[in-house]
Amino acid sequence: MLRYVARRLVIMLVTLFVIISLTWFMSQLLPGTPFADEKLSDSAREQLYAKYGLDDPLPVQYFWYMVNVLQGDLGNSFYFENRSVTSVIMDGAPISGFIGVQAIVFGLVPGLVLGVVAALWHNSILDYTATVVAILGISVPSFVLGPIMQYWFGYKWGLLPIAFFESWAHSIMPSACLAVFVIAIVARYIRAEMLEVLGQDYVTLAKAKGLSRVAVVMRHVLRNSLIPLVTVLLPLMVGLVTGSIIVENIFAVPGIGDLFVRCIFVNDYAVILGTTIFFAVFFIVAYLVQDVLYAIIDPRIRVS
Amino acid sequence: MTRKKMRPMMPRPLDLARFSRRDFLKMGGTGLAGAALLGTAGCGSLFGGGQGGGNGGGGGGGNSITINLGDAIRDLNSTTTTDSVSTDVLLNVMDGLYRLDENTEAQPAIAEGVEISDDQLNYTFTLRDGVQWSDGSPVTAQDFEYAWLRALDPETAGQYAFIIGQFVEGGTEFNAGEGSREDVGIRATDDKTLEVTLAAPAPFFLGLTSFFTYLPQKQSFVEEQSDNYAQGADGLLYNGPYTLTEFNSTKGVTFEKNDRYWNADNVDIPKVEAVIVTEQDTIVNLYEGGDLDVAGLSAEYVDEYRDSPEFNTQTFFATFYLTWNYENEIFQNSNILKAIQMGFDRQAIADQILNNGSKPATGYVPEGMAANGGDDQTFREVQGPTVPEFNADEARRLFEQGVEELGQEPGEIELLVYEGDPAEDVAAFLQEQFRKNLGLQTRIKVQPFDAKLQLEADGDFEMSWQGWIGDYNDPMTFLDLYLSDSSFNTGGYQNDQYDQLITDAQAEADPAARLELMQEAERLLVEEDAAVAPIFFDGEAELIRSNIKNYVDHPYGGGIDLSLWRLEG
Numbered sequence: 001m002l003r004y005v006a007r008r009l010v011i012m013l014v015t016l017f018v019i020i021s022l023t024w025f026m027s028q029l030l031p032g033t034p035f036a037d038e039k040l041s042d043s044a045r046e047q048l049y050a051k052y053g054l055d056d057p058l059p060v061q062y063f064w065y066m067v068n069v070l071q072g073d074l075g076n077s078f079y080f081e082n083r084s085v086t087s088v089i090m091d092g093a094p095i096s097g098f099i100g101v102q103a104i105v106f107g108l109v110p111g112l113v114l115g116v117v118a119a120l121w122h123n124s125i126l127d128y129t130a131t132v133v134a135i136l137g138i139s140v141p142s143f144v145l146g147p148i149m150q151y152w153f154g155y156k157w158g159l160l161p162i163a164f165f166e167s168w169a170h171s172i173m174p175s176a177c178l179a180v181f182v183i184a185i186v187a188r189y190i191r192a193e194m195l196e197v198l199g200q201d202y203v204t205l206a207k208a209k210g211l212s213r214v215a216v217v218m219r220h221v222l223r224n225s226l227i228p229l230v231t232v233l234l235p236l237m238v239g240l241v242t243g244s245i246i247v248e249n250i251f252a253v254p255g256i257g258d259l260f261v262r263c264i265f266v267n268d269y270a271v272i273l274g275t276t277i278f279f280a281v282f283f284i285v286a287y288l289v290q291d292v293l294y295a296i297i298d299p300r301i302r303v304s
Numbered sequence: 305m306t307r308k309k310m311r312p313m314m315p316r317p318l319d320l321a322r323f324s325r326r327d328f329l330k331m332g333g334t335g336l337a338g339a340a341l342l343g344t345a346g347c348g349s350l351f352g353g354g355q356g357g358g359n360g361g362g363g364g365g366g367n368s369i370t371i372n373l374g375d376a377i378r379d380l381n382s383t384t385t386t387d388s389v390s391t392d393v394l395l396n397v398m399d400g401l402y403r404l405d406e407n408t409e410a411q412p413a414i415a416e417g418v419e420i421s422d423d424q425l426n427y428t429f430t431l432r433d434g435v436q437w438s439d440g441s442p443v444t445a446q447d448f449e450y451a452w453l454r455a456l457d458p459e460t461a462g463q464y465a466f467i468i469g470q471f472v473e474g475g476t477e478f479n480a481g482e483g484s485r486e487d488v489g490i491r492a493t494d495d496k497t498l499e500v501t502l503a504a505p506a507p508f509f510l511g512l513t514s515f516f517t518y519l520p521q522k523q524s525f526v527e528e529q530s531d532n533y534a535q536g537a538d539g540l541l542y543n544g545p546y547t548l549t550e551f552n553s554t555k556g557v558t559f560e561k562n563d564r565y566w567n568a569d570n571v572d573i574p575k576v577e578a579v580i581v582t583e584q585d586t587i588v589n590l591y592e593g594g595d596l597d598v599a600g601l602s603a604e605y606v607d608e609y610r611d612s613p614e615f616n617t618q619t620f621f622a623t624f625y626l627t628w629n630y631e632n633e634i635f636q637n638s639n640i641l642k643a644i645q646m647g648f649d650r651q652a653i654a655d656q657i658l659n660n661g662s663k664p665a666t667g668y669v670p671e672g673m674a675a676n677g678g679d680d681q682t683f684r685e686v687q688g689p690t691v692p693e694f695n696a697d698e699a700r701r702l703f704e705q706g707v708e709e710l711g712q713e714p715g716e717i718e719l720l721v722y723e724g725d726p727a728e729d730v731a732a733f734l735q736e737q738f739r740k741n742l743g744l745q746t747r748i749k750v751q752p753f754d755a756k757l758q759l760e761a762d763g764d765f766e767m768s769w770q771g772w773i774g775d776y777n778d779p780m781t782f783l784d785l786y787l788s789d790s791s792f793n794t795g796g797y798q799n800d801q802y803d804q805l806i807t808d809a810q811a812e813a814d815p816a817a818r819l820e821l822m823q824e825a826e827r828l829l830v831e832e833d834a835a836v837a838p839i840f841f842d843g844e845a846e847l848i849r850s851n852i853k854n855y856v857d858h859p860y861g862g863g864i865d866l867s868l869w870r871l872e873g
Contacts (some may be wrong), residue, residue, distance in 0.1 A: 164555075249583050
């Protein structure tokens with residue numbers, strides 16, 4: 001087991017190195033410069049380049065960037081003059097993380113219920129309803145759902161704050177907006193998984209033994225359908241990261257998604273790279289955890 | 305200023321005709337019914353208090369108001385900052401030698417007055433007695449000398465160094481690393497006296513001292529803070545109408561009235577929350593819900609609120625215009641240029657597309673700009689229109705004549721524009737107008753803002769959409785862009801006579817003669833050479849809560865001045 005984890009760690013570091021390098025070179029290809037202000041004269045631009053070390057040849061810039069990253073220094077933001085990338089990211093990351101995790105919490109139970117109902121009453125009106133709800137959840141974009149929620153829950157009925165991030169109440173609507181997506185994914189996944197399990201021989205056997213329908217579902221079907229739910233959590237997180245970009249914008253939440261988009265538009269290479277590295281580390285670690293969990297659950301994986 | 309850079313918008317559904325966004329939200333609600341979760345906060349550390357509606361003055365409650373900055377606060381260091389959001393904040397917590405009043409005229413602030421030499425090159429400012437920083441120490445002439453030189457210092461790499469450098473003697477040289485600090489015409493002769501020597505007469509210079517790059521900084525404080533300077537509410541010293549009690553670059557700031565301010569008696573609103581919201585639907589929802597007291601409106605919301613008593617529009621010292629690349633021989637034919645100038649309906653653009661108080665351009669220099677320093681008359685009043693009236697038939701005649709002179713069909717011209725509305729909408733309208741009125745085919749090329757600037761700098765464009773907001777209250781801030789050696793003159797317009805007029809005006813000490821030269825220059829640029837096709841003077845529509853009186857948002861340089869606003873009830 002330890003050897004398996006160690007091997008995975010090495011692969012992880014190599015992957016990170018490749019991702020950082022690729023992103024670095026791709027960000028060099030972005031059109032324009034971080035200092036594209038219509039009021040910037042050529043001499044002022046030269047001064048800025050010198051200040052940020054952008055006048056060095058590319059290989060030299062790349063080398064120093066990598067050396068700094070190894071020391072945990074992601075450099076200075078171009079957009080937020082005089083701020084370090086790390087501080088900019090650490091301002092937003094916990095907020096986005098909270099909203100994302102809360103969205104999963106909000107969405108898990110309704111998603112489960114929908115999925116289970118759809119599977120048990122397969123091809124009935126209940127199934128179709130659940131499917132429609134799930135498809136709506138996937139297909140209604142946040143920039144439509146968000147303002148509608150704001151208008152009714154916030155402005156019309158005054159139940160929740162319309163925007164900003166001041167208290168737990170402020171975090172409910174953004175999370176709920178993202179949770180719709182979670183519900184849809186979980187429901188579809190559970191439905192498919194359960195239908196498969198329902199067709200297994202041991203379920204038929206359990207029924208034949210005369211177990212009640214409830215007992216069969218709870219004890220055998222649901223339990224075996226839940227284990228692979230671990231796999232769905234990762235794509236879910238990826239989806240939440242991309243979803244948070246729009247949701248944070250709508251609800252004026254100062255998270256990392258909003259920041260990421262802003263910095264792409266203004267060519268803040270430093271923050272783009274920093275955020276990419278941050279996400280890459282996050283996902284790679286998540287994958288590692290997932291694989292280790294699987295390895296624990298299913299010994300066959302370790303061998304292969 | 306980056307104010308004129310429209311933020312790229314998220315993709316959004318098409319607006320249905322006669323079906324307002326508000327209607328849509330109401331409709332959407334019919335399909336929504338849900339139980340709202342009620343609870344109280346369980347994790348305080350994540351939710352920084354301070355900013356946010358909550359106790360906003362909606363409906364006149366309390367004595368504070370909430371405004372929207374509209375974008376992140378990038379930098380509150382006056383020597384390096386560039387963007388309009390940061391400067392909106394800065395100018396409410398800092399005070400320069402002079403400050404703009406509600407009529408956008410420069411009035412003595414930290415300086416109690418100035419003596420100007422006869423040749424208009426030497427300014428001797430005397431500081432007011434008892435002006436203080438927020439830590440109680442006096443504001444001195446050395447603070448100005450230090451900050452101005454710091455802005456000019458090549459080490460600082462401040463993007464706005466030119467706003468001091470081009471006017472103050474030795475400034476450009478020092479900034480370019482060629483001259484020395486000692487040769488710059490900025491000297492604090494004692495704690496109360498600042499002597500400034502200009503490179504050439506500048507009747508607008510007093511107004512310029514209210515500009516953010518001209519704000520003072522206290523050397524000992526800056527050095528003590530070092531990397532933490534301007535990195536939080538405690539990382540700054542304040543000498544303006546307000547101090548910051550909260551400062552987060554992506555959440556916003558809290559302004560509290562500064563009791564040490566020399567003019568505190570005339571500051572009415574004790575507390576202002578400034579939040580950051582970018583999404584237009586959210587802004588309107590917050591305003592309606594009473595969580596915001598001032599809300600900017602984009603074109604699609606204007607029709608809905610046009611008749612509201614809280615609806616306002618204003619224009620800025622900003623012109624949007626078409627410019628072209630003289631490398632392309634089509635643009636070397638003056639009849640074709642005149643046809644392009646005359647061949648589109650500016651009124652329709654202002655009324656139907658922008659719909660936000662923007663006005664059809666009547667010249668290159670925008671409306672409202674002073675004719676000469678603090679003159680009562682505006683340049684546009686003195687000058688009259690230099691842009692020809694829209695006339696489709698005459699434009700077509702000129703165009704066809706131009707094509708004949710060229711001896712070939714112009715083919716398809718590329719129109720370069722940056723992403724976002726209204727730029728893309730206006731470009732599409734222009735494309736149709738040129739096709740219909742002139743028979744000129746254009747191809748629109750949409751690029752991210754930075755990429756567009758790069759293409760222009762490389763001369764890799766044919767016709768391009770540009771916008772400019774004035775840096776100071778004088779036509780020169782527009783006219784010198786078309787000097788043949790200006791780095792902003794990307795199309796390569798070159799006319800020795802124009803260069804001469806501008807250079808003469810820059811050196812002219814007599815205001816009347818100077819104005820005459822600038823008028824002649826604009827006529828030459830717009831009427832005779834048709835080197836630019838002005839489209840509109842930029843405006844803004846907003847909702848302002850009716851209990852806010854004397855709302856001031858300066859058309860250049862500063863932006864909003866909370867110290868001039870009044871709160872009723």
